[in-house]
Amino acid sequence: MEKVFGNIINGKEETDGEKIPVKSPVDGHLIGYIVDSGMDEVNRAVDSSMETFNGQWKHTEIADRQKMIGKLADIIQEKAEEYANLESINTGKTIRQSTFMDIPLAISHIRYFAETDEFKYERKIEHPEYPGTYGIIQNAPMGVVASIAPWNVPFLMAVWKTIPPLLAGNTVVLKPSHYTPLTAIELVKDMKKAGFPDGAANLINGTGRKAGNYLIENKKIGMISFTGSTNTGIKIMEQGAKGLKKVTLELGGKSPNIVFSDADMEHAAKGVIFGIFLNAGQLCESASRLIIEESALDSFMEKMKKYLQNMKAGNPMDYETDISAITTMEQKEKIEKLVSETINAGGNVLYSRDLAGSVPESGTYFPPTMLSGLKAGSGISDEEIFGPVLTVYTFKTEKEAIEIANSTKYGLAAGVWTSDMAKATRVAGNIEAGTVWINEYHLLSAAAPRGGFKMSGIGRELGLEGILEYTQTRHIFMGNNESGMSDVAYGILLK
Numbered sequence: 387m388e389k390v391f392g393n394i395i396n397g398k399e400e401t402d403g404e405k406i407p408v409k410s411p412v413d414g415h416l417i418g419y420i421v422d423s424g425m426d427e428v429n430r431a432v433d434s435s436m437e438t439f440n441g442q443w444k445h446t447e448i449a450d451r452q453k454m455i456g457k458l459a460d461i462i463q464e465k466a467e468e469y470a471n472l473e474s475i476n477t478g479k480t481i482r483q484s485t486f487m488d489i490p491l492a493i494s495h496i497r498y499f500a501e502t503d504e505f506k507y508e509r510k511i512e513h514p515e516y517p518g519t520y521g522i523i524q525n526a527p528m529g530v531v532a533s534i535a536p537w538n539v540p541f542l543m544a545v546w547k548t549i550p551p552l553l554a555g556n557t558v559v560l561k562p563s564h565y566t567p568l569t570a571i572e573l574v575k576d577m578k579k580a581g582f583p584d585g586a587a588n589l590i591n592g593t594g595r596k597a598g599n600y601l602i603e604n605k606k607i608g609m610i611s612f613t614g615s616t617n618t619g620i621k622i623m624e625q626g627a628k629g630l631k632k633v634t635l636e637l638g639g640k641s642p643n644i645v646f647s648d649a650d651m652e653h654a655a656k657g658v659i660f661g662i663f664l665n666a667g668q669l670c671e672s673a674s675r676l677i678i679e680e681s682a683l684d685s686f687m688e689k690m691k692k693y694l695q696n697m698k699a700g701n702p703m704d705y706e707t708d709i710s711a712i713t714t715m716e717q718k719e720k721i722e723k724l725v726s727e728t729i730n731a732g733g734n735v736l737y738s739r740d741l742a743g744s745v746p747e748s749g750t751y752f753p754p755t756m757l758s759g760l761k762a763g764s765g766i767s768d769e770e771i772f773g774p775v776l777t778v779y780t781f782k783t784e785k786e787a788i789e790i791a792n793s794t795k796y797g798l799a800a801g802v803w804t805s806d807m808a809k810a811t812r813v814a815g816n817i818e819a820g821t822v823w824i825n826e827y828h829l830l831s832a833a834a835p836r837g838g839f840k841m842s843g844i845g846r847e848l849g850l851e852g853i854l855e856y857t858q859t860r861h862i863f864m865g866n867n868e869s870g871m872s873d874v875a876y877g878i879l880l881k
Contacts, residue, residue: 389418391567393427393591394574396434397584403427406564406592411478411711412702414748420567423592428559428600431588435530435557436606438585444527444555448507451553456500458549458580459493465576466493469569471703473541476568478711478750479665480702491830492545495848498832499549504850507555518868525857527555528632529608532601534594534622535570536614537563537713538668538772544570546847547611548577548587554856556609558587561598565714567591594618599625607631609856613670616770616796616841623844634845634855636670636837638770639798642791643673643827644781644813647682649803653825655689658776661801661827663697663754666710667774668717670842671799673827674771676756677790680780687756687778691737694754699744709741712750712773721752721773728766728777734759736778763793770796784813792818797839801827820846 391408392401405419421427462469470484479488508524533547540562548558562570567589574589590597602610602625609632612622619635626633643658645651661673678686697708712718729735736756745751758778760767767777781787791800797818802810803825814822820837823829830836835851837843845855865872 388416391418391420391571391591393421393423393431394571394587394589395427395431396588397578399575400427408476408565408567410475411713411715411750412475413746414750417475417568420564420591422564423590423597423600425600427592428590428597429604431559431590432530432601432604432606434585435559435588438583439527439529439557442583443552443557443586446555448505448553451555452500454577454581455496455549455553458577458582459496459500461576461579462489462493462496462573465572466490469541469572472568472572474702476566477538477540477713478702479713480707480710482705482707483665483710485705488539488542492542495542495545495832496549499553499853502833502850505553505853513863516865516869516871519863519865521864522862524860524862525554525854526860527551528856528858529556530606531556531558531609531611531856532604532607533558533560534598534601534610534612534614535560535562536670537565538665538670540566541569541573543613544573546852547613548573550847550853551609551611551856552582552586554853556856557585559601559607560587560589561594561601562589562591564591564593602626602631603629605629609633611856612636619843632858634837634847635843636845636847637798637841637843638772638796639670639672639838639842640675640768640770640794640796641671641673641799641801641819642675642677642817643801644677644787644791644803645679645682645686646787646802646804646806646809647679648805650805650825651682651686651689654803655686655693657801657803657825657827659690659693662776663694663709663774664828666712666752668710668713668772669828671821671828672772673799673801674776675767675791676776676778677787678778678780679787680782683778683780687736690756694737694739697739697754699739699741701746709739709745709751709754709774711745712752715750717772718750718752721771721775724766724769724771724773725755725757725775728757728760731766732759733757733766733777762790768794768796784809788813788816792816795841798837798842799823
């Protein structure tokens with residue numbers, strides 16, 4: 387009998403109801419089934435989280451919340467190998483990436499939120515207009531947060547979508563992608579073991595069109611946190627506006643890597659490859675555009691091709707494999723369509739890796755590819771491919787490089803590669819993006835806020851800013867009329 391991965395509602399796993407198959411992109415085999423949740427399951431999850439919020443959680447001290455978060459990190463650390471295997475078999479990313487990057491990074495982020503002393507529930511202010519009075523500013527929780535996570539980095543996203551809102555005093559209903567729910571389910575189960583009360587974090591499986599919509603439209607939801615495509619984010623914002631719900635969105639990207647001719651070219655070539663081909667390019671901030679100084683193009687391309695040809699293709703569950711699978715068949719078909727359109731629009735194929743015979747036959751794969759010959763800011767150059775495809779552009783001046791970098795509707799991330807730190811800082815400060823790396827790429831810190839400019843989103847995740855997103859500000863005015871100012875004010879109306 388195939389395994390059913392259930393919803394987690396009020397501390398219990400529920401496996402009854404209609405089912406959705408979960409298949410591995412590694413080789414196409416059936417992993418099991420998840421519940422296709424309907425309105426009843428969603429409403430019960432929200433009710434459970436609301437009851438826990440009002441009854442216990444919002445009165446829990448920050449230090450006590452952090453003890454549970456720290457305990458959770460310890461539990462996951464002990465099960466790191468199990469989490470890594472679940473993550474790779476479910477997403478198709480290499481087991482090496484899951485083992486040495488995704489799972490350890492998520493654990494370190496949990497520990498950051500367990501240990502940070504930056505977040506304070508309240509602070510005191512003075513009122514300069516009213517001597518003798520003062521105010522208390524409180525960062526009050528939003529209530530029940532609907533956290534909707536994408537399929538590409540499911541464990542890290544589940545951590546980001548649950549731990550900061552819980553630290554801020556909210557409860558959470560998490561809806562992972564119906565394609566990749568396995569590590570999110572395990573995370574919520576382990577929260578119970580770490581001492582989180584039932585209902586603090588509930589999990590609902592199902593599609594966005596069904597379970598996601600029911601969750602967003604529930605009147606008891608105080609806030610929506612969504613990571614995914616820009617088009618879906620716009621629809622969610624429209625839905626949230628009907629109930630004046632607070633909405634944070636981390637959306638699409640078309641991020642550039644700008645390489646100047648004075649850069650350390652070996653380091654830059656590795657960073658550019660890492661920036662686009664990690665996770666088969668299926669990361670929101672993947673650097674899918676290379677903007678290279680014209681004089682350095684030919685030699686840089688040779689370095690790139692050498693490294694790309696040495697990347698090992700094979701089964702992602704083999705520790706020697708470097709190339710990840712495409713997580714869903716729908717995404718693979720989208721990549722194929724966009725690449726075909728790019729070539730028809732005048733794009734040239736600079737490089738395409740032949741994967742035939744080297745990857746599992748029934749898996750979902752697309753070759754690492756580099757394209758050139760496109761005009762920046764037009765058509766396909768502005769569209770997020772979300773796959774292992776790099777488009778290449780050249781520039782002659784610093785001004786031109788910045789213009790090309792800013793030529794898309796997105797503004798999530800960017801990279802700048804140069805040995806001139808004054809130039810690097812100047813260029814970074816002119817790029818319309820929420821994160822800019824200098825001589826690095828894809829290195830994420832839990833202490834640093836992350837989010838997008840333009841069509842890449844609203845709000846921030848991680849860092850103090852990311853915690854504060856899950857709060858609303860309350861001002862308590864403490865008066866005593868020592869100065870007599872209130873008598874003057876009241877005298878406007880009362881004699």
